[in-house]
């Protein structure tokens with residue numbers, strides 16, 4: 001178990017280094033970062049001076065070394081627009097995202113697990129068809145479109161809910177639905193298909209042969225096994241969550257890290273964008289590590305493996 | 307039937323309702339089991355043995371399969387008319403089953419102690435100490451070494467043979483009247499097979515449990531069973547006391563099955579197998595189902611299903627040629 005976690009941890013680190021490397025070299029491909037930072041009418045002397053202070057005149061590998069060393073100290077450069085360390089900007093916005101994401105994920109699980117189980121148990125029946133249709137729609141509907149549609153219906157036409165920005169509890173409803181629809185749909189379909197597989201297994205047959213009630217067969221014997229493939233596909237859903245957060249926060253003018261990513265692109269705030277991408281990667285690695293531990297907890301074959 | 311009859315299956319019909327049509331996988335099967343008796347149900351793979359067993363327990367694949375006709379009398383009560391709730395109380399306590407593949411029949415995420423406890427706890431609700439003692443006892447009965455340590459292990463930490471012992475322990479833990487063993491050794495290594503068969507024999511001899519022993523191997527039938535029913539394409543074609551059937555098989559299919567058993571287990575080389583393939587359930591012959599493979603088949607065989615002929619005491623065979631010889 002300890003070795004499993006250590007291995008996962010090291011894999012996460014390797015992933016982070018890769019992300020940092022790609023971010024760094026992609027940035028250099030788009031030209032000298034100094035040009036982005038200077039006003040358009042800047043003098044050539046100022047340009048040279050800035051390049052020197054930023055260390056952008058040395059060979060590329062040296063620059064990369066400096067970049068990595070700084071990154072390890074938690075310094076990912078200064079945001080051009082905010083004129084403060086990019087990491088600080090990131091952390092000032094993170095709490096706002098954390099106010100919607102966990103709730104969304106919890107909601108997704110609360111809805112998706114029972115719906116997925118019910119669709120599997122009543123395969124081909126009404127509930128399965130309805131939730132299947134909703135699932136397909138939920139996966140196929142782009143977040144931005146859903147967000148705009150919800151705003152149009154509930155804010156513009158009906159005037160029931162606020163259309164943007166943070167505020168009281170009613171401000172959370174539309175962003176949560178926008179961000180959560182994809183997750184609910186994704187989880188639900190995953191749970192349904194892995195439940196179907198588990199329901200068909202020999203150990204479920206044996207559980208029934210023992211005379212156990214359907215409640216125990218489904219919620220004890222099936223669910224835990226059905227969650228194993230779901231957890232292992234978690235990474236795919238995380239990717240969806242990150243892009244979903246960018247789009248959702250942008251549509252709802254929600255001042256979180258998703259919106260920050262969008263702003264960094266729009267304002268060509270290159271150091272900030274770099275920082276946001278790397279910090280997003282850090283978050284994902286942390287979440288995935290938690291999921292990996294959960295995974296090991298659910299599946300003894302992993303927990304007890306040498 | 308004598309008063310000793312524990313399980314009496316009469317004219318059982320189980321159909322699969324598939325998109326391409328109705329498939330009659332169990333088509334009028336009858337047999338009975340007496341107290342303490344081992345009845346073999348033997349036939350090639352795919353002839354409907356497992357579906358027959360699952361029909362008795364009412365655990366057919368849903369919603370595809372359904373038992374549409376027949377009676378399954380356990381101690382005189384018809385299981386096919388029981389409610390789902392009553393059925394759950396009967397499963398595991400009066401009628402238990404060992405599945406073929408121990409690698410898949412235990413739940414990988416729970417300890418074997420837990421999986422055994424679940425079953426035994428139904429006998430002693432709320433008495434954890436008693437249940438724990440019975441769990442250990444059951445594991446000891448199936449000769450699993452160091453049961454106290456084993457109960458905390460997961461299936462993947464055990465060999466196939468040990469897992470099948472655990473499945474056996476679950477099956478006998480509530481002292482059922484009837485144990486269905488569905489090819490319990492087919493997935494085991496050859497050396498382990500014999501040990502397991504011996505274990506089943508011992509368990510059976512120390513109780514008055516009746517066993518329905520399902521296998522495709524007539525050699526095992528000869529070793530394990532008192533009586534045997536031979537199944538072909540969803541029907542029983544011959545049944546009788548094992549010695550009689552083995553020494554004097556009357557149905558051409560039984561003869562072919564017995565001929566395919568090696569005289570000695572160590573015998574090398576390919577076994578004689580039966581020519582041809584069993585018919586598909588979706589396309590059964592009109593007359594005798596064995597006719598396409600039967601060396602003796604004639605026109606009547608091909609058009610009319612043979613009736614059942616008594617060929618000895620409690621020994622019957624469904625074959626026109628047998629009839630001609632008897633009459």
Ligand SMILES: Nc1ncnc2c1ncn2[C@@H]1O[C@H](COP(=O)(O)OP(=O)(O)O)[C@@H](O)[C@H]1O
Nearest residue numbers: 322331350351352353354355356357358367587
């Ligand atoms: N889940 C299923 N769906 C459709 N047909 C099935 C299913 N299970 C079994 N069958 C049919 O029932 C026949 C008998 O199966 P089975 O009882 O498992 O054979 P065996 O004698 O090897 O135990 C198979 O040949 C197949 O045609």
Ligand code: SF4
Nearest residue numbers: 594597600607625626
């Ligand atoms: S009835 Fe005819 S075809 Fe069928 S087993 Fe007897 S001889 Fe062969």
Ligand SMILES: [Mg+2]
Nearest residue numbers: 355356488489
């Ligand atoms: Mg079978």
